[in-house]
Amino acid sequence: MRQFLRNLKMTTALLVLFVAVLLVALFIQQKRSTEELSVAAGENKYALQQIYSRAGSISSSDGVVLAHSDEGERAYAENSELARACLHLVGDYTHRLPNSVESIYMQELLGSSRSFLEQLNLDIRGQGFEGNDLVLTVNADLMLKASRLLKDYRGSVVLLNYETGDLLALVNSPTVSPQDVINWENITEGTLFNRALYGRYYPGSTIKMLTTAAFLEDPDQDMDMQVVCLGSEExxxxxxxxxxxxxxHGTVELREAFRESCNAFFGKLAIALGREDFTNKAEDFGFNKDLNLDHFKIAQSLLDLQEPGQGALSWAGVGQPIGQDRITISPMHLAAIAGAIANDGVMMKPRVLLQEIDPLGSVRYTREAEDYFVCCQPGTAADLEELMLEVVDSGTGRRASRAGLKIAGKTGTAEMANEDGEIVVNSLFSGYLISDSHPLAVAVILEGENRDAATVAADMLQYAVSVDIP
Ligand SMILES: [Zn+2]
Known part of the structure; x- marks a missing residue:
């Protein structure tokens, strides 16, 4: 009898304890959802500061802390230059940059994406209030290098691993420090704009990679097609x-036309292909599609050819739309296209989140490489590679040539209206490094600048081969 009573007491005590833990867990979860609601209702920055006071950290793949919470304060990279370089990607807790890791991955950082049991387990161990840590695919040294290369320009650098899809660097200029964003100081025009993901640029001659792919895969085309280029004559x-x-350029065939970026050849080529074939190939490469970088949405690249007549079509073929035609691309997509050509025609799904780790150190998520689009046949990619190697070796991309490195690429310049409606010339480069240890694709777009993108891209690749990548 006594034994029975003792067992009953024990069972009751355990039950009470269990119910208490459940109630505490419920309370915590309710509190969390209230916090989220208040954020959704647009609470001020002090409320957000409170909410992020125990949020998880954000680090680069090489272990540099890019954001963390310490004694109730949210702080960003200790190196101020790195903090500025990472602004558009990492963001800040006040969410002035609506698309950043801080805002898009808020649930993970606060731990509110956990299941009931996961949360209960952490609550029992006294870690229930801590958020999850995020490890990004970007490398701190590469972010710093990209920001230094962009120092004197307005524009973006994007560097990817074309075999895994990992984003290794994404930097925009101009930028500002996260603390200035939080204090709302020193914000000049354009500093908060993530050009790399949301910029809509005319691709200029970089589109010739796609016109060429369409040409190479069209059995109705004459691969020996010749065009007489009369220069400034339409x-x-x-x-x-x-x-x-x-x-x-005189009389040219594909090889010379690609190397010298001859508009006459590619204008004629677009007319020969027609709007439908040209558009279809561009769509194989991701145009007119919703593109994502993990949870980030990327600006849709457009190839919408509405302007009637051969004249407009020929301009579209060189990436310079006129009339009602719309052709735009983001630096991120431009890098992914180069990566697809490097990767035998397969674009890998772009990744920015390498791991999510809970407060006990358990890894909840690890990214895995995944195919995104089959852009072209492997043979087409191989032919394009040969053409792109010649561009850098002896064509319009000679500035990207570096001793000892096999760099393939395509240059572009495009006239377009800036934010003030003035016509400016932008300089573009899309290319990659042929390397087993460093399968790197790069895109550079510089605004109001007509030639330096190739130099910046090659400097980036040259530096990156000295850095270990995941
Ligand atoms: Zn020409």
């Missing part, structure tokens, strides 16, 4: 002409 009425080479 190839058809109101059609494409040379802006950088007024004297013209």
């Amino acid at each position: 190839i058809v009425p109101a059609g494409a002409k040379e802006t950088l080479t007024p004297e013209g």
Whole structure:
């Protein structure tokens, strides 16, 4: 009898304890959802500061802390140059940058994405209030290098691992420190804009990678097609002409036309392909599709050819839309396209989150490489690679040539209106390094600048081969 009573007492005590733990857990979860609601209702920065006071950390793949909470304060990278370089990607707790790791991964950072049992387990161990830590795919040294290369420009650098899809660097200029964003000081025009993901640029001659892919895969086309380039003379009425080479390229075939970026050839080529084939190939490469970088949405790249006539089509073929035509691309997508060509025609799903780790050190998520789009046939990718190697070796991309490195790429310049409606020339480069240890694809877009993108891209690749990547 006594034994029975003792057992009953014990069972009752355990039950009471269990119910108490459940109640505490419920309370915590309710409190969490109230906090989230208050954020959704647009609470001020002090409320957000409170909410982020025990949020998890954000680090680079090489272990540098990019954001963390300490004694109730949210702080960003200790190295102020790195903090500025990471602003657009990491963001800040006040969510002034609506698309950043701090805002998009808020649930994970606060731990509110956990299941009931996960939360209960952490509560029992006294870690229930701590958020989860995030490890990004980006490398701190590469972020710093990219920001230094961009110091004197407005624009973006994006560096990817084309075999895994890992984002290794993504930097925009101009930028500002996260503390300035929190204090709302020193914010000048354009500093908060994540050009790399949301910029909509004319691709200029970088589109010739796609016109060429469409050409190579079209059995109706004559691979020996020749075009006489008359320079500043339009190839058809109101059609494409040379802006950088007024004297013209003479009679050219694909190889020379690609190396010298001949507008006459690619304008004629677009007319030969027609709007449908050209658009279909661009869509294989991700145009007119919703693109994502994990939870980030990327600006959709557009290839929408509505302007009638051969003239407009020829301009579209060189990436310079006229009239009602719309052709735009983001630096992120431009890097992914180069990566797809490097990776035998397969674009890998871009990744920015390497791992999510709970407060007990358990890894809740690890990214895995995954195919995104089959952009072109492997043979087409191989032919494009040869053409792109020649661009850097002896063509318009010679500035990207570096001793000992096999760099393939395509240059572009495009005239477009800036935020003030003025016409500016942008310089673009999309390319990659042929390397087993460093399968790197890069895109650089510089605003109001007509040639330096190739130099910046190659400097980035040259530096990156000295850095270990995950
Ligand atoms: Zn030409």
